[in-house]
Structures are given as C-alpha cells and as structure tokens.
Amino acid sequence: MGNTSSMLTQYDIEEVQEHCNNAFSQQEIVSLYHRFCQLDRSGGGFISGDEFLSVPEFAVNPLSERLLRMLDGLNFKEFVAFLAAFSSRTKMEQKIEFIFKVYDSDGNGKVTFDDVLNVMRDLTGSFMSEQQRQKVLMHVFEEAGYEKDSSLVLSDFTKILSNSGLKMEVEVPID
The missing domain is CATH 1.10.238.10 (EF-hand)
Incomplete structure (x- = not known):
C-alpha cells in the first residue's frame, strides 16, 4: 500500500x-x-x-x-x-474529537476562548466584526457554563457539542 x-x-x-x-x-x-x-x-x-x-x-x-x-x-x-470523521457511519464522539483537533491549533489538548475565536475569524471573515464575534462567543461559553478564561478539554467540548445537532457528512462517490 x-x-x-x-x-x-x-x-x-x-x-x-x-x-x-x-x-x-x-x-x-x-x-x-x-x-x-x-x-x-x-x-x-x-x-x-x-x-x-x-x-x-x-x-x-x-x-x-x-x-x-x-x-x-x-x-x-x-x-x-x-x-x-465525515462518514455517516462514524459515531458523534469521533466527529467531536476531530473538531476538537481542528480547534486545538497548538495540540496541547486544550481549547481556549482565543482558539475558538481564531476559528470564528476564519469562518466569518469580514461578515462579522471582532466585537460581534467576541459577544457571540462569550454567550456560547456562558450558556455552556464556562468563562472566557476557561480551557476546554475534550470532555468539555463533547458536553457542549453532543446535543448540538452537529451534521458533518460527505458522500463518497462510487466509481
């Protein structure tokens, strides 16, 4: 192979x-x-x-x-x-672990407010101001029971995303 x-x-x-x-x-x-x-x-x-x-x-x-x-x-x-990670047959826990790795840019096993903010910048570009991004993110953190200076580990991330209705699937075309 x-x-x-x-x-x-x-x-x-x-x-x-x-x-x-x-x-x-x-x-x-x-x-x-x-x-x-x-x-x-x-x-x-x-x-x-x-x-x-x-x-x-x-x-x-x-x-x-x-x-x-x-x-x-x-x-x-x-x-x-x-x-x-994008297969419909993959368990939600594995999908969340994949997303966690995307957010954990330094690979230290923790996702901070700034890590999530950086991903939001990538995703929203100029469609949102920095102030809007921070406000939305603060709301998400607070709703989940975390503070701005919290460092989320995989279990925290799982707790937040497990009930989110996350859809992460692609279809593999068969030749």
Missing part, C-alpha cells in the same frame, strides 16, 4: 476498513484509493499539503490552513482515517 501504483488487495481493504472503524464500505475504500492516487501526483504514497490544495472544495474552505496541519504527509490509511 506504500506505493500508490500498486492495487489494493482484499487484505489491504479490510485492514483500512478496520483502521477507520468501518466508516466506509469496501467499495467506498476502493473509490477513495483511486482518488488518493489522483491526488498523489508524485506517486510516493503520501499526499502533500499542496496536493490537497488541488481539490477546489478544499482550497476554498475557510479552515483549509488548519486542516492542512492535520493532512500534510498522509498515507492512504491515514487519508481514509481522516475522511472517516
């Missing part, structure tokens, strides 16, 4: 399925493998940040810079595991 020019074996497919907690069917994994090979222009078995930016939907995503930190240098198995 290291070299993208090789084909996936049944064993490879099952191994990837297990690695991503069965978030994708075998047919979806084969389709994802074909897409991975298209993205891996160098043929080295890994996808670089620049190769990810060749996907128009990814390139225009306001969080693409944050996601690139998580994506750069992924092999196929890691690529599928990354995408598993």
